[in-house]
Amino acid sequence: MARTDTALPDLVAAARTGDRRATARLLTIVENDTADAPALAGLVKGGDAQIVGITGSPGVGKSTLVSALITAWRGQGLRVGVLAVDPSSPFTGGAILGDRVRMADHALDPGVYIRSVATRGHLGGLAATTTAGVRLLEGLGFDAVVVETVGVGQAEVEIASLADTTLLLLAPGMGDGIQAVKAGVVEIADVYVVNKADRPGADGTVRDLKAMMSLVRREPGEWRQPVCTTVASETKGIDDLVAAIGKHRDWLAEGDRLAAKRRQRAAAEIRARVDAELKRRYRVPDALAAAVADGETDVASAARSVLGDTG
Template sequence: MSKKIDVDKQVAEARAGSRRATARLLTALESDSEQVPHITAATAGGNAKVIGLTGSPGVGKSTLTSALISAWRAQGLRVAVLAVDPSSPFSGGAILGDRVRMADHALDDGVYIRSVATRGHLGGLAATTGASVRLLEGLGFDVVIVETVGVGQAEVEIASLADTTLLLLAPGMGDAIQAVKAGVVEIADVYVVNKADRPGADATVRDMRAMMSLVRREAGEWRQPIVKTQAEDAGGIDELTAEIDNHREWLIKHDRLAAMRRHRAWAEIRAAVDDRLRHHYRVGDDLAAQLADGDIDVYAAVRKVLDD
């Protein structure tokens, strides 16, 4: 059981810029503390830009995240980052290396960076990522960046969480072919060809444009731009932030942002209800044995659980 905290005091300090207070609140949330209802009530509200950053391992997600932080901090915005790392299937641990790559922001009180282990949760995120984003919004951050684990074509959960999803590609890594596979191409709002100083960057852009031409769009639909960046020296970052702003303006103009957030809220409520039901209704070993032995069918077993 996690140690109790003074929620109101920690919320006030976090909103004033205390990273330690922010960390304590997130830790309580992730550990499913009995204080979670108090924490979520105290941090309700907020209207941050939620940016999803996804792509294959090695394309430079953390380096690009660091460059985006610098750009938004130059505009005076408070920025939070949730960097999701895969957990070991053997030890359960994770190499939380993203803080090392973002060390330039370690002393900036306007930036909060937290590495989060997936702990076996699929989809490229951790189980508590959505609740953590809502908490950070409520603490007054202007931008929340969610950097996923290195994803494949089925790990598209970030699209349901972020307002704008960036899909990173890199020349010479086969990403252009991977991106056209079902799942990945649909989740991106902006394509980013990072490490654009490498040979093959222009070819990657051409491949992506050719593949995008095969995707049918209704009139007035958002057409994903392709931005070339060199994140290590901030090349192309201004153009990228401009495209992110363009996408947000398009969402607002077409009443998509509010609809997306309502759907996100519905999914969050549903997940919380499902979690409560799992904790409330217990499936006993005897009932499982009856089903396995064929003495009862699954729907009768369900009725028995609910009736008990």
């Protein structure tokens, strides 16, 4: 706080060399959309990171897998950023770091930056905050940016699907495959990963996934999701997974695919900002909610009144 006098270009330069405090301060500017944000947007743009989204049910080992991926990418000399999306929690007043602790392996490596995105923030939602963070990290020269979402739900799926390549993690047992179909996650995944593949039932999970895949009709040239198996805790299968991610990146690079993804991400980012501002402009008065709850007016009329429409 006392150092906000540091000039923005200096902070950017420091962040580019791997200064983690500088990166953290820039991310805070972006997340809070402070007065420095427009100037920062002018200073940091472009970049060519591979954006990887990772989602999956609780307990499948997402953080352990991310840690293993970081190690693999670092071995290739890539700079890696991770945004771990934890919903804001009124219970704790912020992110619960939980197994972020496992990331401690990378705590001293200046080529790695890990942050929990915990607040909906000024930008009006986790998706907006996260996308803005991804944009910044990419602009700062990170080669790979991982977005890890906690849980399987609509919001998490939306966030993960803004990545270039989205990984869906499953673990043997629990009927996870079927559950993932139900949660609508299967459609947005580019690569399936069956983690904890040394556990009983792993073969069955792989078989189920492949059977499900075989039901999907694909046009020639369309991406066919591979099913990777890993034991992330022992870094088994990670090289193959890295290769699969790279293959998807290559596929994206053909034609207009990657550019289309980027436009889609930009559209989502603009949308989220617009929505946040509109929420501020069009508030629902308490008295109106009470009138609807008491049956004095109906929801549609109440909505028209908020919109200032005369109906």
